Amino acid sequence: MSMKRYYFHIRDEGGTVLDEEGEEHRSLEEARQSAVDAIKELAAARIRTGEVIGNTFLDVCDETDAVLKSISFRQVIEEQLKR
Amino acid sequence: METPLQATISNKLLSLLPPDDFEQISGKLEHVLLPRGTSIGKSGQPIDYLYFLTSGIGSIVVETPEGHRAEAGMFGFDGYVPTSAVADVELHAHDVSIQVDAEAYRMSFADFRHAMETNRSFSRVVIRAMEAFSIQLSYTLASNAIHDVTERLARWLLMCHDRVPGDEIALTHEYLAVMLAVRRPSVTTSLHLLEGSGFIKSERGKVIVRNRPGLQEFARDAYGRPEEEYRRLMKDLF
Numbered sequence: 266m267s268m269k270r271y272y273f274h275i276r277d278e279g280g281t282v283l284d285e286e287g288e289e290h291r292s293l294e295e296a297r298q299s300a301v302d303a304i305k306e307l308a309a310a311r312i313r314t315g316e317v318i319g320n321t322f323l324d325v326c327d328e329t330d331a332v333l334k335s336i337s338f339r340q341v342i343e344e345q346l347k348r
Numbered sequence: 349m350e351t352p353l354q355a356t357i358s359n360k361l362l363s364l365l366p367p368d369d370f371e372q373i374s375g376k377l378e379h380v381l382l383p384r385g386t387s388i389g390k391s392g393q394p395i396d397y398l399y400f401l402t403s404g405i406g407s408i409v410v411e412t413p414e415g416h417r418a419e420a421g422m423f424g425f426d427g428y429v430p431t432s433a434v435a436d437v438e439l440h441a442h443d444v445s446i447q448v449d450a451e452a453y454r455m456s457f458a459d460f461r462h463a464m465e466t467n468r469s470f471s472r473v474v475i476r477a478m479e480a481f482s483i484q485l486s487y488t489l490a491s492n493a494i495h496d497v498t499e500r501l502a503r504w505l506l507m508c509h510d511r512v513p514g515d516e517i518a519l520t521h522e523y524l525a526v527m528l529a530v531r532r533p534s535v536t537t538s539l540h541l542l543e544g545s546g547f548i549k550s551e552r553g554k555v556i557v558r559n560r561p562g563l564q565e566f567a568r569d570a571y572g573r574p575e576e577e578y579r580r581l582m583k584d585l586f
Binding site: 273275282284285286288299300302303306307310313314323 | 496497520521522530531532533534536537540552
């Protein structure tokens with residue numbers, strides 16, 4: 266199975282933090298899982314400092330900058346609350 | 349093997365030695381080039397050499413039983429590794445590797461132990477350096493518990509900046525993520541914040557420090573004490 270590079274851009278009302286480096290994964294699903302783990306860490310940090318999380322999204326993109334998956338921070342937190 | 353001239357040596361510890369004491373060990377010093385990525389010690393392995401860097405940066409990394417890694421300490425021209433050798437310990441406790449291309453003078457473990465036992469000035473300097481390093485470790489530990497990623501990153505960049513000439517530090521976000529034991533996007537986000545404040549410029553594969561005083565002010569709760577202690581410990585030794 267070949268590795269592909271996926272880019273994790275963080276988007277909210279203030280703008281987008283571009284990931285110019287990316288990371289390699291064997292599949293989009295694996296990339297998505299890594300993105301969810303990253304969101305948990307970022308969201309937890311923001312909760313700790315009282316920062317807004319509201320409408321923040323992590324866009325998983327390929328080298329052509331096509332958005333393969335868009336994951337909202339809210340969604341990840343809500344999933345956690347359901348446990 | 350060419351014997352180095354003390355006047356031209358950039359390692360702080362070696363340059364501090366009184367000339368006669370330096371003479372005693374100079375023949376034991378071998379000049380080596382250590383490119384980025386070179387491993388100079390593996391946890392559990394025997395200590396073959398002690399390294400006194402004259403340029404570049406190295407990292408001491410802890411790896412847990414389940415394979416998690418985090419950087420414990422950083423060294424450059426300011427110190428030597430592994431510090432455990434002063435305690436007569438023969439095995440590396442951590443993984444030590446070079447993260448920015450380095451040059452160093454190295455000395456065999458046997459020669460180091462001999463110098464510790466016969467050269468009072470030498471043992472004084474390396475023991476002091478070990479204490480200074482312990483202080484760095486303690487503040488890293490505290491910072492990891494107290495400060496958020498952005499502040500920890502700022503501290504780390506300042507420590508690197510102290511150890512390189514110029515303002516450019518070559519590193520990837522992936523590498524920083526491993527050193528700070530966080531996920532890569534947290535590094536990207538924090539670099540973006542520091543860049544937004546004008547302290548740094550983040551480019552592919554490198555970070556450039558643009559406003560050192562600003563970065564230091566931002567990290568004032570996280571950076572500075574170990575560096576003050578180092579200066580205090582290394583002053584008026586002889």
